[in-house]
Amino acid sequence: MELSKGGPGWAGAGDCRKGEGSRPIHTALSCRMDSFEDRLRQLREAFHTGRTRPAEFRAAQLQGLSRFLRDNKQQLQEALAQDLRKSAFESEVSEIAISQAEVDLALRNLRSWMKDEKVSKNLATQLDSAFIRKEPFGLVLIIVPWNYPLNLTLVPLVGAIAAGNCVVLKPSETSKAIEKILAEVLPRYLDQSCFAVVLGGPQETSKLLEHRFDHIFFTGNAYVGKIVMAAAAKHLTPITLELGGKNPCYVDDDCDPQTVANRVAWFRCFNAGQTCVAPDYILCSQEMQERLVPALQNAITRFYGDNPQTSPSLGRIINQKHFKRLQGLLGCGRVAIGGQSDESDLYIAPTVLVDVQETEPVMQEEIFGPILPMVTVRSLDEAIDFINRREKPLALYAFSKRSQVIKQVLARTSSGGFCGNDGFMHMTLSSLPFGGVGSSGMGRYHGKFSFDTFSNQRACLLRSPRMEKINDLRYPPYSRRNLRVLLVAMEERSCSCTLL
Structure with a gap:
């Protein structure tokens, strides 16, 4: 494929000098290849040399x-503010600090993650060595969305590097300021013979997906996820899909409405609502709705002032296309709070909708904005039935002072993640896997789960070439006696007995 204008541009490719992994590489910021295939072939060749496999190399890249995060912190914050009007607080909490924590965790645990994992054996293999080897897939592709463009680039990249892969990164062209840094600055901090950044929009991504990769990691919406999955299927490429969905939030009648309002309003409006795990609608009784609406108004006013448009803490919608879509959703139900918008500023006010019908557009699509519909239900059972009639969400939330209510919602529903009495705090724990189920995605990452996602769990058994007499049990001519002995020997057990 010719790299003409509008074609893929490779950052850190071509004649750029290869990074050594132990210090930033100061070269031309972006180089272009004569052909798409050449660059992919170079990356594959680098992997096949074994360059990425040693722990020392992986640690150097991490x-x-x-260093990339430390050296460019201010520039990254400015880019996030330019793309999404993110405050320094939100950029630090949800982008930079989380990425740094993932890097630090991988560096601390890299050698233990890489170790062969011994497994239990049966009587027939007591003298042998049985283990799982975590080996890299090879050349992996990471496709990144625009809403958390740094976090959703670096967190999976940490797992891919720790697992020993070569990587092609495809950042979103929508978050242009961060895309520029990822293309021009990030390659200086990595070995450019093993990592590349490809630029472009949907057309370029489609061309990229025509090629074979050893694993594809995609974060985005379900519609594009199906396209990525179909492309991967042509090469039987394993895939991780991190998708979205409509995340329910059940509020029990016994809750303190102000506590719920504080937590829900913050998580719904964080990053201007452009968060795949944000509470997407509230399920509660009519009585709780009447108490919760003024509490939500109080929380929004305390957080963002009487005129949220002037608040430095509230972000903006990414572009006009998404603004127009959200503006259309404001016509659903009845506006109880907010409802204002300003296209010239890409501003959508924190909004609460009541009297919303299940068939309205705001209940049919992921909102991805600071709009919160409320749907009334008569009971917990009705709320659970409502949730279970719909696709399985990426996250599910339940608020109640009674632990048995939280446990019922957890036991009788299914979702990628669950949090009781708060918003998406479960995502702050790298000890918990993050991912969807059904239409909200497949596969898990964060912490060691990222390492496992980008690793082939290779089953290994090393047998002795001696003591062949023992194998007579399995060879013809077969007998009932040998069968009985062999079946006993093949039973898996954790014993220290020795086969004589």
């Missing part, structure tokens, strides 16, 4: 990511 240290490069750490």
Whole structure:
């Protein structure tokens, strides 16, 4: 494929000098290849040399990511503010600090994650060595969305590097300021013979997906996820899909409405609502709705002032296309709070909708904005039935002072993640896997789960070439006696007995 204007541009490719992994590489910021295939072939060749496999190389690349975050913190914050009007607080909490924590965790645990994992054996293999080897897939592709463009680039990249892969990164062209840094600055901190950034929009991504990769990691919406999955299927490429969905939030009658309002309003409006795990609608009784609406108004006013448009803490919608879509959703139900918008500023006010019908557009699509519909139900059972009639969400939330209510919602529903009495705090724990189920995605990452996602769990058994007499049990001519002995020997057990 010719790299003409509008074609893929490779950052850190071509004649750029290869990074050594232990320090930033100061070269031409972006180089272009004569052909798409050449660059992919170079990356594959680098992998097949074994360059990415040693722990020392992986650690050096992770240290490069750490320096990238430290050296360019202010520039990254400015880019996030330019793309999404993110405050320094939100950028630090949800983008930079989380990425740095993932790097630090991988560096601390890299050698233990890489170790062969011994497994239990049966009587027939007591003298042998049985283990799981975590080996890299090879050349992996990471496709990144625009809403958390740094976090959703670096967190999976940490897992891919720690697992020993070569990587092609495809950042979103929508978050242009961050895309520029990822293309021009990030490659200086990595070994450019093993990592590349490809630029472009949907057309370029489609061309990229025509090629074979050893694993594809995609974060985005379900519609594009189906396209990525179909492309991967042509090469039987394993895939991780991190998708979205409509995340329910059940509020029990016994809750303190102000506590619920504080937590829900913050999580719904964080990043201007452009968060895949944000509470997407509230399910509660009519009585709780009447108490919750003024509490939500109080929380929004305390957080963002009487005129949220002037608040430095509230972000903006990414572009006009998404603004227009959200503006259309404001016509659903009845506006109880907010409802204002300003296209010239890409501003949508924190909004609460009541009297919403299940068939309205705001209940049919992921909102991805600071709009919160409320749907009334008569009981917990009705709320659970409502949730279970719909696709399985990426996250599910339940608020109640009674632990048995929280446990009922957890036991009788299914979702990628669950949090009781708060918003998406479960995502702050790298000890918990993050991912969807059904239409909200497949596969898990964060912490060691990222390492496992980008690793082939290779089953290994090393047998002795001696003591062949023992194998007579399995060879013809067969007998009932040998069968009985062999079946006993093949039973898996954790014993220290020795086969004589």
